[in-house]
Amino acid sequence: MxxxxxxxxxxxxxxxxxxxxxxxxxxxxxxxxxxxxxxxxxxxxxxxxxxxxxxxxxxxxxxxxxxxxxxxxxINRMSRFPFENHYASPDTLGVDRMVLSAGAVLSFPDKNRLVIDAGTCVTYDFIDRSNSYIGGAISPGLRLRYESMHNFTAKLPLLYPEMPSDYTGNTTNKAMHSGVINGLLYEIEGFMSRYIEQYGDVSIILTGGDAEFLAKRLKNTIFANSNFLLESLNKLYLYTIKIEND
Structure with missing residues (x-):
């Protein structure tokens, strides 16, 4: 085990x-x-x-x-990964993003893959069908968005994620929920659509602590798995052992 x-x-x-x-x-x-x-x-x-x-x-x-x-x-940056790293600053690429990318390569062979990790930050990582890690994006996660509005304004309250009932909030709390939740959903949908437009068929994996909350509200077809990082760690370990024994 x-x-x-x-x-x-x-x-x-x-x-x-x-x-x-x-x-x-x-x-x-x-x-x-x-x-x-x-x-x-x-x-x-x-x-x-x-x-x-x-x-x-x-x-x-x-x-x-x-x-x-x-x-x-x-697992660190010196470990063996099943992709070529084309990040312009490889020493700054988080190991968690590398593990997720490895899991995407091992889980979806011969595919273009976009991994979206919705945690403290939302990270986007793209690995093409030739197993080249291209890069991605980083933005604030749900809780960071709520906390930043509370911490950097005089009167906005500290709220916690709650799906807004309407796009147009008619109270401050409802307006904040609409801005945070719908704003992040539009962001994710926009990134997914852009990659699909450029690369055609893309396998999209959504993971992280807020994956389940967001998944049911996204329009594009995705593979949602909140355990994907842990599963990727396991698959990367098995991949490493296989490479060493070959």
Missing amino acids: LLAVDVGNTKIKVAVFEEYALIDKFIFDRDEVEKKINKIFKTHCEISQIVLSSVGKEDEDLLLWLQTYADLTV
């Missing part, structure tokens, strides 16, 4: 895999990591491998501690 660990901006997401099958999944805060990981290994004592990626600088103490449980593979 494999334990996949995604260290994000605000949460740590963990999943247990048996080959390609996701057996169990957990989400917890950073300060809970030791208690939660201990419990996972007691429940799934067959875990023999750990694969980890982090959006920020890797916590050396955490890595050393995890190695006391099982063999640890850390």
